[in-house]
Amino acid sequence: MDRRRIVYNCLDGSRGIVYNCGMTITQSNKRQTEFASTHSRLTLADHVAERIRNEIISGVLSPGTMLAEIPTAQRLEVSRVPVREAFRELEHDGLLVFEANGRCRVRTLTARDFDEIFNVRLMLETESFRLAALNHSEPDLKALRNNIRQMERVRSLNRMTILDIEFHDQIMEMSRQSRLIHLWGVMRSQIQLFTAILQREISAIKNIRDISIEAHKKCLRGIESRDPNLARQCAIDHLEPWSGWLKSTRLEGGEA
Known part of the structure; x- marks a missing residue:
């Protein structure tokens, strides 16, 4: 897989990465004042x-x-x-x-929308976790550990949601599968919206930050093991509680 990428700066001060497969992954960073060079295809x-x-x-x-x-x-x-x-x-x-x-x-997402997004995410991430266990490098693991450390320090729910999706972005990149990464890019905004809405709902009754941190540490251990079946099971164990929370959370209105 061609690993070349273009780094650019967003209006909100975050940084983005455009991969050769056309996927954009947003990574938060300190505010930058300069824009990407005119050679960037971003508009x-x-x-x-x-x-x-x-x-x-x-x-x-x-x-x-x-x-x-x-x-x-x-x-x-x-x-x-x-x-x-x-x-x-x-x-x-x-x-x-x-x-x-x-x-x-x-x-406005319907209950059916949430269910479909969850099912697509489960299919994509069980495969990305499996491949990440086989293909990861030490810098990949270092990036995941750093993400968890940042999550341990964060207090803002919005910031935590960003770190959460970036953790999964990194695992997707570790799969080394350009088409899988592309499919993740297609669904990423809806997956992030799904996650943010449920985290806001759940945070009223549970410490969602601590739950996410412990789940991510378990995912990291599964990938570190280089056992693809264990890593895949870690993805299932991490994501399936969202299905239960979804069923117990009130989802009002929605698109037909």
């Missing part, structure tokens, strides 16, 4: 889309929120063209919905 619309995506996932833009080009362009201090392109990208990602009259709003 202003990509940065606008990332900003709006983060607002949807964090709950700043709640389900059902109506979005219009002109107010959004004014708020982000850009023209309408990149906003229009960003809206289309986020529609493709499953985060926005265009109505028949052309109005745009933030998607």
